[in-house]
Amino acid sequence: MxxxxxxxxxxxxxxxxxxxxxxxxxxxxxxxxxxxxxxxxxxxxxxxxxxxxxxxxxxxxxxxxPDAEPLDIEAEDLNLEIVYEDADVLVVNKPRGMVVHPAPGHTSGTLVNGLMHQVTDLSGINGIMRPGIVHRIDKDTSGLLMVAKNDKAHVSLVDQLVKKTVTRKYIALVHGHIPHDKGTIDAPIGRDARDRQSMTVVDSGKHAVTHFRVLERFGNFTLIECRLETGRTHQIRVHMKYIGYPLAGDPKYGPKKTIEFDGQALHAAVIGFIHPRTEEYMEYEAPLPQVFTDLIEEMKDTVDSTEK
Structure with a gap:
């Protein structure tokens, strides 16, 4: 102590x-x-x-x-793709299907398990189950996450998230033909009173803003880029459902079994932030995973065959 x-x-x-x-x-x-x-x-x-x-x-x-509690979470060689790393921060490209941090009864195979194997230092502010974790993305969402390697970096990154200065852009495939090229969804998000494991737009919810623009249209599906202004739980998934264009493959907020895709078609493509030590702006981009690219190609082929 x-x-x-x-x-x-x-x-x-x-x-x-x-x-x-x-x-x-x-x-x-x-x-x-x-x-x-x-x-x-x-x-x-x-x-x-x-x-x-x-x-x-x-x-x-x-x-x-108090002295830091020893971690009882096992380090695992999960061959994580670390896009950038220095003494203070790192950016990791999380694969689809991987949970970010352990939870009681689920302490292996997570991003944290992999980080503990590949990274020497991680911040301890969020406790023994979430070392280095300053924000998260859902299990079936792929893409980029910032990770803090010390407590000072952790405080800085969280402060940037609170002040909405972090750049976060996602690629999503949604149901429906969005007729307009861009839009903004400003609707509060809170816990669904009928299903406590789900979120929904509700007057008593927390302020939430998502900006989107259309990248490509495939008949009854649309590929979009979403930029988060806030970072609420399931924000993109809830907001797109709210305006009538739920994410393709989304088992919680979308229609069932409409495409062959395990989980929502959502990828955290861009992350940008101010470096906690140098105070320089840094931005990184991760390409779509192959399974997402294959899905888009399948959509194009379907549209092409329909038009012939």
């Missing part, structure tokens, strides 16, 4: 304690500080306080940072 002691200044008066400590120690996230508060690892003037405590001038705050 490691101990830290701080005295609150007049300038920090009235700040929530988690925010005040995060300002004092850039490597600490507010979510991690909140855990320490609940576990009794943060004392104010020798007393425990709630997470919403507002600090006062001359408050003496003592923080006991």
């Amino acid at each position: 490691e101990d830290f002691t701080y005295t609150i200044s007049e300038a920090q008066k009235g700040e929530r304690i988690d925010k005040a400590l995060a300002m004092l120690e850039a490597d600490w996230s507010r979510s991690q500080i909140q855990i320490w508060l609940k576990d009794g690892g943060v004392l104010v003037n020798g007393e425990t306080v709630k997470t919403n405590y507002k600090v006062r001038p001359d408050d003496v705050i003592h923080v006991t940072v």
Whole structure:
């Protein structure tokens, strides 16, 4: 364990304690500080306080940072495609069918298992089950993810996601013939009251915005590029269903068994962000996986044969 002691200044008066400590120690996230508060690892003037405590001038705050828990998740050689890597961040191209992080009862074959084999350091802010993970994509969605190799990089990347400055572009094949060339879906997303494992557009949901443009049309299907302004769970899948063009192959939000494709036809093609250390903008692109390319070619052949 490691101990830290701080005295609150007049300038920090009235700040929530988690925010005040995060300002004092850039490597600490507010979510991690909140855990320490609940576990009794943060004392104010020798007393425990709630997470919403507002600090006062001359408050003496003592923080006991626990030793990192050893990972009990096995490193596995999954031959991950790492597109870029340096001392702070890496960009990985996740294959379709791979879960991003372990969960109770499912601790092998995930992206995290593979990262632990191929990467020396990963940030610890998200705990032992999600080292380095700052955002995620669904199991059957392929494509690019940012990964943090230390806590400072983790804080920076999460902050960019919150501020909506990360570039995230996806390629999707959807049902229907979209007549207009581009559009914006601005509709709040929340948990579906009738199915707690699904998301839906609901007035009480979180703000969600998806921009899209048409790349190609194949009869009753349309290939589009989606740019995320926000990053809600299942956002593209929910938004496209909401406007009447659900993703092809989507087992949760689309019509059943309309194409031979295991899971939704969705690929995270572009990721762009400011490097946490150099402050330079970096952008990477991953081509469509072969199975997605084959699907598009099949769509073209079907349209061509119909038109003859």
